[in-house]
Amino acid sequence: MNMSGLLIALLLLIIQGSLAQRVRVDAEVVSYPGQAVTLRCQFPNPGENQLTQVSWIFEQTDVERTNIAVFHPKFGANYPTKSPLYGRVRFVTDPPTLENPSIQITDVKMTDEGRYICEYATYPSGNEQGVSSLVMLAKPKNMATTITVTAGTTPVIVARCESSNGRPAATISWSTALNGNETTPMKTDNADNTVTVQSTYMLAPQPADNGKDISCIVSHRTMSKPETFPMKLVVEYPPQVQIVGYDNNWYRGRTSAFLTCQSDGNPHPTTVTWKTLSGLMPETVQVQENRLAVQKVDDTINTTFICEVKNSLGYGRDQITVFVREFPETRQGSSTGGIIGGIICVIILIAIIATTIVMVRKCQRKNIDRPPTHKPPPPTKTYSYSDRPSINEPESDPELMHHDTEKEEPMTDHLVYYDDKDHHEPSWEDNKTPYHDDRDEDEDRMTGEEGIYYITSSATRGSSFMSPAVIV
Template sequence: MRCQFPNPGDTQLTQVIWIFERTDTERSNIAVFHPSYGVSYPSTSPLSGRVSFMTNPPPLYNPSIQIKDVKMTDEGRYICEYASYPSGNEQGISLLVMLAKPRNTARSVSVTASKTPVVVAHCESFGGRPAAAISWSTALNGNVSTPVMTNTQDNTVNVQSTYMLAPQAEDNGKDISCTVTHRTMSQPEVFQMKLVVEYPPVVQIRGYDNNWYKGRTSAFLICQADGNPVPTTVTWKTLSGLMPETVQVQENRLAVQNVDDTINTTFICEVRNSLGYGRDQVTIVVKEQAPPNTNAGVIVGVIFACLLVVLLIGGLTYFLISHNRRQQHGYRGTGKPTGTPYDSITRLFGSAKSSKNGTGNNGNNNTPIYRGEVGINEKSANQGMHPGGMALLETTHTHTAEDILLSREMDEVERKKFDELEEEDERYDHFTGGGPILQLRPHDDDIDDDMESQRDGSVISRTAVYV
């Protein structure tokens, strides 16, 4: 404790006394210094043997003291008082505050379910200075008791708090927490707890679905029980006192191998623990026959299958219509057919000169034609004239492997011709007339230039035909 009298001036300092004041009514001298008589430490002081001046002897203008082995009882006011002349006594006061970190504990209390509120949890703080603060956190509908504080001989404080509740069976195992806050702790101390509520068994029988009929097999009842302490005994009974022969008891499970008229009874399940017992019962009504099976599943399956078939038919129809339209449009810009394959094996033959002279086209573009290859002799023998002016051709020649290979060599040449005519093809692709159009594109050269000799002596036309 520091004490100074700076710049005394004309004031004469004659003596200094340290006084300890624990309460307003309890004062004692703990250290005295007189320049002529020296230092004195009264033996009756509560700090005797633990207090001393910083220097020995101390200067009158700075008689500071020190205390060792500080105790909680050392808390109080320390007064440094000067005896001076001519002003009289002068004093300065220092306040010593002692802090003590408490020891905190919490615990739940095992209780029995009841309608009367009882203490279900304790929370305590021991030896704190100043007193600790205690709070509770829980979803339970209970009450916190008024904290009790007691002072100890070493000037610390004990705080006790309890939580009260009318415990029910459903409260067992629920969470509750206690929080202790104190000035000496960097953060509050939290205690997590679970309530312990003991109660007799609560019993319920499950498994009966109101559909027990004669001849039914593998029917069963389950006795479900909940209690604290854990139930130890399960007993099955019937209201008549006799257990049917077709029934097997397996602890909490009652199995019926075959349902008959003897099952028309009331089954009772009793469960016990150390606090008592609980029971439940169910009355079985056996029906004469099983309920009719519903065809809901079959109907749903049939509907689903019909929808699937409709979707498949719709998709197939769309594909066929689209395919047919591509066949009617004929060749695209790629030079390959979109419908029926077209290659050098199958060609279209027509009279180029007739087209040039105007005798081969009388305005009827719907004239049928026959695909094939004919020789020169066959042409003169078999060619007839359609009323529309277009030659009707029949195929009488049987193609050989050599013919096919030679004719395929012409594919690339024809594809290139179709590529050059791509823009003009669009007009025929988008034709919207009343029927299919047969359009012959004659070469600018004579018919002889249009014909192409084959290895078998026949000739074919290289004229492109569009439909």
């Protein structure tokens, strides 16, 4: 029995929960100040329940609840005068109905934000309700500015960003390369239920920070994209001075020597003053604002020059001592440059020679690899200037092969003797015919003034041969 009772109680709770969901409302409604907003409510399926009355309740906080509109089918519509929305709220339909008791609020204000409860009185199940949240949005007014500061070592506020009268509160961030810190945003609730947010950026400003970029970025629900405010930091500082132009080579007689006083400050420097440590400016010196021109260097220039620059915050100064030389200083830069240039030229020359050698060798290698394009050299013939042997002596005598002096001469086809009567010149193909040992076939005879000579043609090209002469 106890188990059955628990099941019945659980079923009743489920039924009550499902019945509570039968009042249909919009979970959230968004509006802006000055607009009209409609809050809808319906009880579409009452079932066996009888709808008797509907009420709208405005709940600003958990403890503050106020009736703003009531409708009874018999007594009609009523709008309590104590309601903060009196005169600005009404039922959508006139006369209203229990089936559609939606209301409209005109000229909504930021203070109208809260929970709105549509509550039905039913019989026999009792009251049933649905809750809508009205969210008021207000687009904030955003601005950002830098603060003029003086250079120092103590962190100070250098930029401020503000998003005022927004709902909900805006989000502020900073973008910069400065080495500072942003403060925690401070939120202020306004009387009209809007919020103002302020954020600052702090830095120990230095002269080098002047003109640096810094940006404030504001994000809010009412804006499609964040709003960015780019700015440049303003840091004031006394002048910073430097004298340039002295090259440590001012010698007697030098002309057109200059010193320039370079300065930087914020505010911009107003005056530039030149003077010497001795108090007297040499006669050969001309002062042209921030430039000091020396017409001709002499011993009076051998002093210390001082440049002072002033602005509204103070002044800065720099000094330089000039040493006048007897003769110009020999510069080693030119000789060093010449040596370096000579080394570079030698390296380039070596590279050119090496490249040329490599190219020549490649050409020679290509020529060697190619087939010969000319006729190979002919064989050589050896002459003997010793006494010609007798024709009756045998050829086999070894002494006939002895020669006192020999001379080699290239043998060409023109050296082959032929008979004037025949006028026959051996061709290249004839020379290729193999030779025989038979003297009658291999020897050619030629008659001259000194006798008859026999010349054998049995020698091959490229080798030496000797033909014994026979004198008749």
